[in-house]
Amino acid sequence: MRNLARELGFILAVIGFAIVASPAFAQQSGMTQWVCWYNNDMTVRCVLQAPAADSDAAERAVKIAQPTPEARPLPAHVREIIRAEEALLDAEVSIPMFNHPEEGGEMMEQLASFSVCFGKPDCQMTFWRPIDVVALAD
Numbered sequence: 001m002r003n004l005a006r007e008l009g010f011i012l013a014v015i016g017f018a019i020v021a022s023p024a025f026a027q028q029s030g031m032t033q034w035v036c037w038y039n040n041d042m043t044v045r046c047v048l049q050a051p052a053a054d055s056d057a058a059e060r061a062v063k064i065a066q067p068t069p070e071a072r073p074l075p076a077h078v079r080e081i082i083r084a085e086e087a088l089l090d091a092e093v094s095i096p097m098f099n100h101p102e103e104g105g106e107m108m109e110q111l112a113s114f115s116v117c118f119g120k121p122d123c124q125m126t127f128w129r130p131i132d133v134v135a136l137a138d
Contacts, residue, residue, distance in 0.1 A: 032058065032084045032123040036095075036112040038105065044095040044112045046125070048088045053122070055083040062118040081116055084123070105129070 033050035052058040059065045062082050067073060080088055095115045101108040109127045117123035 030122065032117070032120070034084075034112075034116040034123070034125040035128055036109075036116065036125055037128040038101065038108055039094075042097045042100060044097060044108060044115070046093045046095065046112060046116050047090060048084055048093075048116075051086045051089060052084040055085045058120060058122070059083050061120045061122075064118070082118055084116075 030053055031050065032052045033048070034046050035049055036044055036046040039045045059079070059082050065074060065079065065082050074082075081093060093116065095112060097108070097111070112127055113125045117125050
C-alpha cells in the first residue's frame with residue numbers, strides 16, 4: 001500500500017509538471033513560460049514554452065534593456081531572451097555557472113529565473129529537478 005501511495009504521488013507530480021509546463025497553460029494565463037533544469041555540466045538549460053504576448057512591452061519592462069548614452073548595447077542573444085518571441089520557442093538556452101552548485105540549488109534556481117525572466121511580472125520559470133522526481137519513485 002505504501003508503494004502504491006508513492007507511485008501515485010509520483011504520477012501526480014509528473015502530471016502536474018506537464019500541465020504547468022504546457023504552452024496551452026501558459027498562453028491561457030498570458031504568461032511567458034520557461035522550463036529550466038540543471039544539466040549536471042555546470043550549466044542550467046532553459047526552454048521557452050510560451051512566448052511573450054507583447055515582445056516590445058517585455059523589452060520595455062527590463063531596465064537593462066533600456067540603453068543609456070554611456071552603455072554598450074546588449075548582445076543580440078540577451079535581447080532575444082528578454083523579448084521571448086515565438087521564434088525562440090523550443091530552443092535551448094544555456095546559462096553557464098562556472099562552478100557546480102551547492103546543495104539545495106536555491107541560488108541556481110534564482111540564477112535561472114533572472115536569466116530568462118529578468119524580474120518581469122508576466123514571466124514564469126518552472127525549475128525542473130529530475131533528481132527529485134526520480135527520488136519520488138523510489
